Amino acid sequence: MTERAAPPPPPWLSIEGVSRRFDGVAALKDISFALGAGEILCLLGASGCGKSTLLRLIAGVERPETGAITLAGQVLSGSGAFVEPEARGIGFMFQDYALFPHLNVADNVAFGLKGRPRAEVQARVNEVLTVAGVAHLADRFPHMLSGGESQRVALARALAPRPRLLLMDEPFSNLDQGLRETVRAETLALLRQMQVGAIIVTHDPSEALAVADRLAVMHAGQIEALDGPRQLYHVPPTLYVAQFLGAGNVVPGVAERGQIATPLGVFPAPDLAQGQPALAFFRPQALTLCDLAEGAAARVLRHDFLGAQERVFLTLEEGGAPLQLDLPATAQFRLHERVGLRLDPAAVRVFAAEG
């Protein structure tokens, strides 16, 4: 599936030209993007790239130095305006869930409903605990909950006041692998059922690809790319995005008359200047083994068993960095075997080599 994601919904949350420095060092540089109502956006990036700072600015616990944040037509920050965090109608869920240890589950969930009539609070608490699948835990205290249960309670608490938008900072990172996928799928289903949009921070590319309607790859305080997950994975706009989103191979070449020649084929490079050093990037699955007569000669260096697949590392006889390709776990090949390699040209992206 390589088609472009559906066009983004009309802007509902708008971030325009937002910057923030700490002690003179820029944490966010001129960030602009928009989110549609009910949309799920992932912020993905390496440690320190500014993901949490951006989330905190939207929540209102941090103020931008420049730019504006608008939600459903209301200016939250910017042009002299500032709406306090509790008046924004935005929910926040942290990595550690931050449940109040001295309150039971029902009281934790009721916390954000203070000031409302008792019967209404009780009804809403029951409703969200039921949809989150934790109504039977209402009387327990946080230390009596498993990781998955704590996550569901935290989600119920965040959703109870009917937020317009939910901000989630690494919400699944405390769960182990198997549980993480289940809780993640349930959380997403719940957000969609309640029609609550969310911005989810993660540093895990596979999580962002699985969860996001659209995904923003951040790098050094800026948004390097923002698009649908399939588009970004298959047609990455930069080498950084390509490499951040998953395994890949890089083969060097030089632009000559609008293309680059490599041992694995000749690829179009219409945007590069004559003589400009270039890199051809492609995913492991774009490479296949073939007869020596029909492909570039290479040797099997090593292989890693991945369960469903075998990731095979090879070197081209012409030299260069090792290449990776994925084979079914049942595939037959031998260590140090001489094989032919074929590359699907449609899966190749050419970038200017930096430096």
Ligand SMILES: Nc1ncnc2c1ncn2[C@@H]1O[C@H](COP(=O)(O)OP(=O)(O)OP(=O)(O)O)[C@@H](O)[C@H]1O
């Ligand atoms: N309150 C603060 N005071 C000083 N520097 C800060 C503060 N908050 C963030 N920073 C700095 O701003 C930059 C961005 O931090 P931020 O926490 O937003 O990154 P992140 O992408 O969320 O990282 P991680 O994935 O490690 O949580 C970092 O260099 C960080 O050290």
